[in-house]
Amino acid sequence: MELQTWYQKDYQEDSIPGISLDKWYRLNKKKPKSKNIIVAVIDTQIDINHEDLQGQFWTNEKEIPNNGIDDDDNGYIDDINGWSYTGTKNGGYVVWSNYEYVRIVRDWGPLFAGKTDSQIDAQDLYKYKEYHRALKELEDKNKYYKNWFKSLNHNVAIYPLVKDTLKFFFPKEDYSYKQLDSLYKKYKINDKRYKQRRDDNDKDLGALISYMMVNLEVNEKTFEEVRDMQTQLDSIVNKKLNIEYNERLLIGDNPNVLEKGYGNNNVSNNKEGHRPIKNHCTKVAGVIAANRQNDIGIKGIVQDVKIMPLNILPKGDEHDKDITMAIRYAVDNGAKVINMSFAKEFSLHKEWVTEAFKYAEEHNVLLVHCAANEGLDVDKNPFYPSDNDFEDYKEISVNFINVGSVTHNLDSTFVSDFSNFGKQNVDLFAPGDEIYSTSPGNKYVFDSGTSLAAPMVSGTAALIWLYYPKLTVQEVKQIILDSGTAYNLEVIVPGTKDKKALFSELSKSGKVLNVFDAMQLAEKVSKKKL
Template structure:
């Protein structure tokens, strides 16, 4: 009887397996041929979620996320923790609250390291910046250490002089516009004015007469209050650069955080407040987290790529300014040690003083089977041009071979299938950029229950990371390296010339601006992941 029961159980299990979540996916991958360049015409709702739509039906380079979910209906998934190394995450946002990782072994607010992981009260992640919002650029920190005669110091000094000069010039230019606006207001005797007001204005004020024609041209394109708002934003931008990014006397690391950035063995700094000292500073990280995890189909905001299967682990390590190598290396290790299977890094810089710490952290993540997805950068440059700059973090030390197989670099797409397919700001490179995904006007969560369109390779990276999380959730047999392979191999090849860096005079085949020449496609990725998983 017992013998028969075993056979019956086995037969039943085999039957259930054949008609449940392990059923083989037989769908054919999609491909794109004979594209006629076109500008996308989107409804408001389509624009809010264009990255989820399908290139064949909607004539935009979306990732076919909606179509992928149809393949996954009825299949079981494991929860996947995604580490978001960023500026902080508003974990109180209603569209993210149920999607945030919780350290079940930590007791909130008791001032103890309950799980003995080296971090006190890390209930939802860790904040390596403490109460810092603003930071220097890395080349400024190099200068502050003194002239050691090195080429690095000389390069940093040259960059500082150029950046400082541009910031001062920009600030003066913006402040001149504000002074001219005030002079026009005084001459007219009113605060708001139009092109017609300027045309009828007669005055002996030399400043007003010198700028009248310029202001008329500007106000023929935009209303006065919007223009002045943009000018004031410019003043604020340049003031921030001068007060924080380029300020040689500003030392938040020592004065606010109390940490030595050059001592990798000095740990335990920061705190468990993953939002940061104020929610405004968490805007970038909250948007990135939303792209991956904001709730799907609830009728508000956008839709997360992998919201049904992920938990976001916020790791705050990216200030307004350049991140520290120490923080990035420890943030990667924190996410790995606490269960993340995918890490998103929407940050980067062009100087590094302890890049070896970050390289070691990337290799550590590889050893622990964790995939790192990283933004390619927003300078609109070829990362592999002769004599080009090196962007950090990366996985090919000093331009050499890749140090690991778990690092995916992502460039940004716009939503037009024409020469502007690559976002004008996106970096590219035949050796340093793996794939492209949507990064222009991406709609996602921002602090205080808000949603906004933002753009950058910072948005392209979490779109790809969301696809990676879907694969890891539904096909847990696949390693981090295999998930990277799936994303790269399953992408859509687009036979089209694009304007590299937004330069119409630099047209290149799309196949030549990244390693794969492909666009991330969730539908194809699921098909390939299923096939590879069955071979294991």
């Protein structure tokens, strides 16, 4: 099997549970009725110079580049290819931000801290419960990460000593786990040679050997990788989980007030000294729109499409304000599909996002969202944004598709072990395991996640509208759900070791995306409208 293109295959023709994309392109003889469909990708920064995405980006033709003027009077200066809502005043972007539960504890603490249920008004009871859920999450995560950080700091401190000590026994540092194990056993049976190597003030030799054995067996990390992890954990403890940290000072806005114009226009930015943050969006965009005509790299789902990058994702949780403003920007600037490959377990201003969903619905715009990668039942564990308000469990719009991930294994491991699921709140599944896509720097990599399943659906929706532009957003959503492929098999429920359920019970449709069948059904629905 060609793993790089497995998800484009057809089960009937290839015995591979893909989305039947190749089959549709091979058999289709029609020409699209629309020229281009704009797909907004609300995500991280993107590599706008990637070789396989050239010609595939949206351009705001009403804006004169780099003149410092809001030429189209849309509230954004020089927004040529989109907008970065995490852009800073100095032209950079925010790398680290709080988790949403940290913001809830900070913002709602003055209202609810120290109060009992009987002291809370009925209209505030939901927020009160969410505050306590957030507080517990913060306490648990603080304990976990601070302990890990403390342990890692010890590892960083002791690592050079371990390396130096083992050089006495292995001058070329070419030891294996088996050799260290043998050395450790000799030490433990009090071999005099090794006891003489140890002074009273030295670290215990057995502990040093054991440390390196664990590193080889479990971590398999170099010292540089350990140091890098130390830096990452430092930022988690002191930024993501720090109630005093406020990344919005770098942006210069108030995250509790809706407004236009904050951020900057640099959607392809990357700071020196940080891991490239452009990876995620570049992969997502590649699935949707990698150039199908240039004979390099990969082939996206649809050629006649323009990607509109909208940056909102830092390392941490995205702000509801940024989600809201990005959705409204996409709608106002002509997007028909909005891909949202991000998720969080709390929502500080979900009412703003709800209104943005409805705004998109009113303008016939489809929202496609990844179900997230926690291996949880999202009917019981809320993930945001969602078309379920999780307060009285009502559906708030009809233009939202939540997508889980499947593998290429048509057996009990068919559903990706990381994928969230839910009979009510996951609409269908799409391939999201071992997906080959574009990566920054003209590279191509495999990656897995529901983040890569969502753009499969976004690309399909764009393809439907290219050929059948008169369909409503509700019709397009229903076509995608109804036309999916049903598989009658038992699968391991994500988040469990061996609990099984029928695949049909893990999503609302019980199906996997099928492009060929979706286009066939779209044609039938369109003819009925004539």
